[in-house]
Amino acid sequence: MRLGRGHPVQRTPDLTPMVDVIFLLIVFFLAAARLEQDRREPVDLPMQAGETEQNRREGLVLTLLADGTLRIAGVSRDIEALPALLAEASRDGMPSVTLRANREVDVVVIDRVIRLLARSGVPGVEMAVSPGGDS
Amino acid sequence: MNFSRRRPDPVASPSLSSLIDVVFLLLAYFVLTAAFALPERSLTPAISVDGQGADASAEVEPQVVQVRAQSGQVVYQLGAQSHSTLDALRAALRKLPQDPGLVIKAEPGTPFGAGAGAIQAGRDVGFQDITWSADGEPS
Numbered sequence: 001m002r003l004g005r006g007h008p009v010q011r012t013p014d015l016t017p018m019v020d021v022i023f024l025l026i027v028f029f030l031a032a033a034r035l036e037q038d039r040r041e042p043v044d045l046p047m048q049a050g051e052t053e054q055n056r057r058e059g060l061v062l063t064l065l066a067d068g069t070l071r072i073a074g075v076s077r078d079i080e081a082l083p084a085l086l087a088e089a090s091r092d093g094m095p096s097v098t099l100r101a102n103r104e105v106d107v108v109v110i111d112r113v114i115r116l117l118a119r120s121g122v123p124g125v126e127m128a129v130s131p132g133g134d135s
Numbered sequence: 136m137n138f139s140r141r142r143p144d145p146v147a148s149p150s151l152s153s154l155i156d157v158v159f160l161l162l163a164y165f166v167l168t169a170a171f172a173l174p175e176r177s178l179t180p181a182i183s184v185d186g187q188g189a190d191a192s193a194e195v196e197p198q199v200v201q202v203r204a205q206s207g208q209v210v211y212q213l214g215a216q217s218h219s220t221l222d223a224l225r226a227a228l229r230k231l232p233q234d235p236g237l238v239i240k241a242e243p244g245t246p247f248g249a250g251a252g253a254i255q256a257g258r259d260v261g262f263q264d265i266t267w268s269a270d271g272e273p274s
Contacts, residue, residue, distance in 0.1 A: 016153050023157055027164045046251035050176025051258055064247075098177065103248030107202075107241035110250070111269035118184040118269070126177040127267075129251055 041071060045130040046103040054128060059096035060089055066102040068109045079113060086120040094121055100128040178254045180239065180267040197235050197266065200224070200253050203242040209249040211256075221252050228260045236264030 041063050062082075063071040070079045077085065089095050097117055101110055117125060201212035210217050211224040213231075218224045228237070237257045241250040250267070257265045 016150070016156070019153055020156050020160075023160045027160055030164060031167050045175065046248040048176075048178065048251055048255040049259075050178055050255070052177050052179060054175050054177045100175075101247050103246060103251070105247045106243065107245045107247055107250050108243045110241075110247050114182055114267070114269040115184050118182055124179060124182060126179050127251060127254070128175050129178055129255070131174055131176055 040100070041065075041074065043100050043128075044102050044104070045100060045128050047132045048129040049131050050129045052126075054098060054126065059098055060086075061098045061100060062113065064099065064101035064105050064109060064113065066104050068105060070113070079109070079116065082113065082116045083120045086117070086122065090121070094123070096124075096126065097122050098126045098128055178251060178258070180254050180265045183238065183266045183268045183270055185270065197238045197264075198231055199238045199240055199268075200228075200257070201240050201242065202245050202249050202253050204245045204249065209245065209252075211249075211253055221256050224253065224256045225260050228256060228262070233260075233262050233264075236266065237262045238266045238268050240268040240270075 040061065043063055043065065060072070065071065070077050070082075072085065086094075099110070099113065114125060198213070203210055203212065208219060210219060211221070212218075213224065213227050216227055218227060231237075239250055239253045239257070241247075241253075254265055254267065
């Protein structure tokens, strides 16, 4: 019996797993970037059609939770500290303000926030709503 | 001399696995991003604070919608009329002139959603000049 050694076969590496990994990384970074952009606290906004599209890239976003807690960029803040925060934020001009308030929040809290904003020089407030019906 | 004909190469069928992988990944990406894109819109009323509103200098008296909660039910008061639904409020607002504008006053204890509904009702019937009155008790 002769066990002849043949020539070693030169195998080309399979590129499929590498392509898979690259696409997975691309999808991951795209999804992560999108999540970063939309990173807003979930709030039960008033269910109304609204007037305008929200400007999501600029300005200050104030979130009022159902219990009246004010949150800015994910951090709970004292409502009375708003003027100081606005003074700091308005060094390069007064930012536009979007108020994302839970639909069950007492309007007393809303009015308190609006009064503080107005006294700080904020000319107007965008009230965020969620399209989907009357509430 | 050897003139033997070479056999033609068998037709190589391309592997579809990679293509299917890519298509599914793209599908997953678009499904994910569509789910995360929450559609939020805005209401942009003028603001009245300490009696100084957008139409404080207006010669005509603006029409006022009082919003209040009575035993869990939201009531929209327009002059002597009370309306319990936004549709009824819209119907009443349609009969009013739009030049004087509309002021929304929500009483303490009223949920913000009801006030936002009144703003929306005003916009729906064509009022351009809508003011949110925050002239309540100063904090």
